[in-house]
Amino acid sequence: MKLPVLSRLGDTLTSRRGARRWLALSLLVIVLLLGALSGIDAPPRASGAPVEGSDSARVAQLLRENTTEHRTTALLVASGDDAQQLDPFQVERFTAQSRDYAQALGLSSGSVIRSEDRAAVMVPLSWDTVSEMDDRQTLTDLRSSIAAHPIDGVQQQVTGSTAFAVDITGAFAGADFTLLAVTVAIVAILLIVTYRSPILWLLPLLVVGLADGLAGRVANLLGTSLGLHFDAGVLSVLVFGAGTNYALLLISRYRDELRRQKDHRAALRTAWVASFEAIATSNLTVVLALLTLGLAVMDDTRGLGVVCAAGLLIAALLVLFLLPPVLALAGRKAFWPLEPRPGVAPAPTNVFGRAAHAAMRKPALNVATLMVLLLVLAGGLAGTRMGLDQTQQFRTQTESASAMQQLVAHFPAGEAQPITVLSDGKDTTALRETFAGLADVARVAEPSTLTSTWQQFSVITHADPGSQQAQALIKELRDQAAVHSDATVLVGGQIAEQYDNHQGHLRDLLLIAPLIAAICLLMLGWLTRSWRTAVALGFVNLLSAAAALGVGSVVSSLLFQINALDIQVPLLAFVFLVALGVDYTIFLTQRVRQDLLELPLHAAVPRAASRTGTVITSAGMVLAGVFAALATLPLTVLGQLGVIVGLGVLVDTFLVRTLLLPALFALLSSGRHPLFGDQPSTSTQPAHPAATESEIHA
Structure with missing residues (x-):
């Protein structure tokens, strides 16, 4: 999209009449979509069916096709309290009650088997399979009957594939609402701290909240029509995290322009045009990366990728086309009590600019040192086992x-x-x-x-x-x-x-991870117009993701007392770390490109770091916080995913963006080739640029 087109679109979004029209039209479309899609229920969670085409799937199909009776079996297990042996009276009573359960619920009871150590007995109970829903209800009724007939000194429990499915569903009862509440609270607190305004934080939160509501309805539609399964909690975390990041970038640029221009609408238009490329590029990168999950053989991975891609696209559209009219109508007073005005300039540099300036003094040494540090962090993966035992899937018993x-x-x-x-x-x-x-x-x-x-x-x-x-x-x-x-x-x-599920997840990782890396490389190449710079930035992004997986696996093992990662975690964490982590690289790189129009590189990078430091740090804290909220859910895989991505975002925010990228920019521009393809040659610049204080403050 050419700049004149963006300028005209920015005019209509921010003008007095245009803002009202855009706001009214956007809200009308959102309300109509929410109403039209409200009757569509969320599809059930993944059922754990065998991987299509695998040997286990072929066995299951042959058994279904050639067995006249299709039955579901649960195992009723009785054990003594405190590992005590069961006495004959307890065993006799358990045997009689298991037959009573079977008779009352229409089940078939097998022979009661006693363990050699006489500390436990078990009996298989089976019934004709009607549907998955009916099987789960039968299992629930069985547990209710057991609870109503306790035996002193005996613990009676039911297990089996259906029992695990019922426990997963029960564990998530109300969990999505809890996750959403925690996510909203984290975003609200961080926005209040960032803006220090009782008004401004509400505007992006309301827009992103609408995006989340609409994304959930669209996800239900996609899930129902395409037969997809997904976790609604992860979708909300992504929409709130990424959507808030886009809003922070736009509002930060808007605040900068308010310090230069008297007309807040003109300032907003300038900020919107200047931010559009960074937001669109970062969003498109994540959306394309998530869509590659549609190639997965695993049903839950495939569904999550498709619906999350749709959700993030919705988030970007609402931030780009609904938030600007809201800000235009709110005016400068939305920033009260710290209203930015012309003549009240921010500090010429801050801690982020000074850190970038220091990193650029000895770029080769700093780049080498920081990369070694990332490699050391990535080494945490060395002793990590992939795959959890069945009993390790739940964080609570x-x-x-x-x-x-x-x-x-x-x-x-x-x-x-x-x-x-x-x-x-x-x-x-x-x-x-x-x-x-x-x-x-x-x-x-x-x-x-x-x-x-x-x-x-x-x-x-x-x-x-x-x-x-x-x-x-x-x-x-x-x-x-x-x-x-x-x-x-x-x-x-x-x-x-x-x-076979383990092998399917491994196959998905080996296929999709290189595709995601290629997508990020292409988007960085388009942004920088230099494949030399794009390859360097892409390598740093991958190294940062590896470091996050390493340190995250160590922290997860300490938090959850499990020295293993769920087999789903590496791929999902890689997608979120690489695709979302590249956002901050894009935000900083785009600002450096813009500042290079006015300053030499050794002054442009510190200034860009100063201008983007606070917003990227805030965005990183928001994204890390909302992913950490996944730890409120009962499944180990989501807790591990939240810890790894949250830590990875912090590593990317404070280490990679603050120190490594400025040093890398200086190193790449020290030769005859320019940092960006549309930048004049930097061969006349010093090999080791060290900006003077006056240049940084320009």
């Missing part, structure tokens, strides 16, 4: 996880979740003998005929079904089958589904 722990502690671990093997060979004797000889295999069951083609048998493992050891066994079984059998062998079951 749940019944399904607790019952699974009791099963693992008192029964052969794999009995609760046997591995299902299908083979299209007629004789599976040699294959079963091979499997039985593996270290982590407890026993191999006799085969049965599933169809005229497929034979079915189970493999029981010694390992905890949710552990990395059990998932490693899945790979070993598949590798052994490929070597020792000419038949087609499919390894499935819940443990195999977890392994």
Whole structure:
């Protein structure tokens, strides 16, 4: 979009009549959309179905197609308080009550199995599967019946895949509202501290709040029509965080212009035109990065990327086209009591300008030192395991996880979740003998005929079904089958589904991370008009993301007492760290380009750092704060994501933008090539620029 077009659009947004029209039209469109989309319910959270096309998915499909009865099974586990042995009376009463539960709820009860240490008993309860919703209701009714019939000294708990699903839903009951309230409170407090005005903080907060409401409705529409699953809490965090960042950038530039111009509308128009490129570039970078998640094989990752891209696009549109009319109508008094006026200039430099000036004195040394520091922080990933056990998914204890722990502690671990093997060979004797000889295999069951083609048998493992050891066994079984059998062998079951999910997330990371890096490089190239500068900035951005993952993984392990990252975290954290982190690089780089029209680089960079320092720091604090709010949610993956992205934003704000980028700019401009493609050659500038105080204050 050419500058004259932006100027004319800025005129209509900020003029007396135009501002009223834009405000009225924008609010009308928003109200109509909110009304039209209000009847669309949010799609359910991801169901945890097997990865499409995987062996475990093929096994599940074959079992569905060739089994007349489709049943859901839950395991009722009873254990003694304080790990005490159960006496015969307790076992007898539990056995009788489990039959009563089954009869009252129309369930089938299996045989009661007592552990060898006599500290626990379990019984499988199953029922005909009607729908996922009905299965969850049956599970809820079962737990209600158990709660109504306690046994002294006995803890009765239910576990299984449906129990875990019910516990996830229960854990999120009211959590989205809590997250939204915490997010709004954090943004409001930081805006009040930033603006020191009882009025101004409300304006961007209301605009971003409208963006969040509209983004949520659009996300429901996309989720329902495209069959997407997503986490509404993450969407709100992104909209509030990024939307507030855009608003801070625009209002900061507006305040600068109010100190130069008497007419607040002219000042707002100038600020809007000057900020448009930075806001549009940063938003487009994040939106394109999020859209690459649409290539993911994992359903929850794919849905989150698409709806968050739509949400951030809405946030940028409202900040660019609704906030300016609001500011134009509010006028200079919105900044009361610290109204910026011509002649009341800000301090010529501040701590950010002085830090940039110091970093530029010895650019090569400072760049090398800071990059080594980032590499050291990234080293925190070295001892981090990827993937959580099933019982580690919740930050707070749940019944399904607790019952699974009791099963693992008192029964052969794999009995609760046997591995299902299908083979299209007629004789599976040699294959079963091979499997039985593996270290982590407890026993191999006799085969049965599933169809005229497929034979079915189970493999029981010694390992905890949710552990990395059990998932490693899945790979070993598949590798052994490929070597020792000419038949087609499919390894499935819940443990195999977890392994395939792990591999799916890894595949998504290896595919999507390079695409996101390429998108950021292209956008930086377009902004700087210099591939040399763009490659350097892109490398710094990636190194900053790696440092955030490293230090964030260490802090997460200390906070959550888990020395592992959920397999979803690396990709999602990479997307947010790289795509959102590049925002601050774009904000500073664009301001340096503009100041280079008036000053040499050794004076332009400190001045740009002074002018953008406060707003970028405020934006970084807001973004870090709203991501930290994810720690209020019960899932470990969201808590880890919030900690890593929050710390990463702070590293990017205070270390990369304040020190590393100014030193890098000085280093890149010390040769014959200009820093930006549309900048005259800097060969006449000193190799190690050191601005004088008068040049910095210009």
